[in-house]
Amino acid sequence: MPTETPAFSTCDLCDADKDPSNGELRVLPPLFRDFGGLTRFAGPISTVQCLEDNSRVREAVMSPGEGRVLVVDGGGSLKRSLLGGNLAQAAEKNGWAGVLVFGAVRDAAEMRACQVGIRALGLIPMPTERRDQGLRDVPVQIAGEWLRPGEWLYADEDGIVVKRSAA
Numbered sequence: 001m002p003t004e005t006p007a008f009s010t011c012d013l014c015d016a017d018k019d020p021s022n023g024e025l026r027v028l029p030p031l032f033r034d035f036g037g038l039t040r041f042a043g044p045i046s047t048v049q050c051l052e053d054n055s056r057v058r059e060a061v062m063s064p065g066e067g068r069v070l071v072v073d074g075g076g077s078l079k080r081s082l083l084g085g086n087l088a089q090a091a092e093k094n095g096w097a098g099v100l101v102f103g104a105v106r107d108a109a110e111m112r113a114c115q116v117g118i119r120a121l122g123l124i125p126m127p128t129e130r131r132d133q134g135l136r137d138v139p140v141q142i143a144g145e146w147l148r149p150g151e152w153l154y155a156d157e158d159g160i161v162v163k164r165s166a167a
């Protein structure tokens, strides 16, 4: 479980690299809401790509997180929840720094009680039907920005920044 607030600021990271054309730093658009118990989190990225099926998300958060951030490309679908209170607890217990969901989540009160970062587009109470579909650790494109396994994600009160390597 991450116990220390990482020492970084997304504003400082952007101040240090104002030229987005070199691809070293990407800033996600301000689409994500904060649902976790930790607003600030950072770590190397591991990814899931899925559509309205959280089989791979469940597998990921049930396995050791080792301080990584799970980036879930749910295609932006808001019809089904890809993460809820149980999986948020698993993510906390297994040492994930955070989970970023390009899609919807549920169990707002339970997620808030978990010492893990959780960002998502919104809430929907309907769960997925798990059909064992989805991919693990592939490059994903979220809101026009590529995020690749092993790159670093930084989230704080001001936003979400991705860097090729640790700052």
Ligand SMILES: O=C([O-])CC(=O)C(=O)O
Residues within 6 Å of the ligand: 054, 081, 082, 083, 084, 085, 086, 087, 088, 106, 107, 127, 128
């Ligand atoms: O199990 C699921 O599909 C998601 C969920 O509701 C939870 O994590 O509690």
